[in-house]
Amino acid sequence: MIITKDEFLEWKDSDVTVEFFNLCLKKREEFKENLISDLYENEEFVKGKAAVLRELLDMKYEDMMEELYEQRVGYSPERLESTD
Numbered sequence: 001m002i003i004t005k006d007e008f009l010e011w012k013d014s015d016v017t018v019e020f021f022n023l024c025l026k027k028r029e030e031f032k033e034n035l036i037s038d039l040y041e042n043e044e045f046v047k048g049k050a051a052v053l054r055e056l057l058d059m060k061y062e063d064m065m066e067e068l069y070e071q072r073v074g075y076s077p078e079r080l081e082s083t084d
Contacts, residue, residue, distance in 0.1 A: 008061040028053040
């Protein structure tokens with residue numbers, strides 16, 4: 001599937017995506033607060049969940065395209081050209 005940068009930005013700015021990302025951000029903050037309060041038995045698992053949320057929240061078009069390329073071809077290109 002080919003996704004253009006404009007399509008990615010449109011998706012990222014949609015009301016549904018913005019609300020989803022806000023929920024992810026709140027959940028990540030909840031994880032952090034509960035880690036500080038020592039409320040988890042398996043802290044490493046929770047840290048991993050928080051890291052995944054951070055990666056999702058920070059995702060950029062170029063990151064996504066590199067990941068898709070790597071999945072299809074089996075390796076990551078040395079450099080992706082930006083469409084900015």
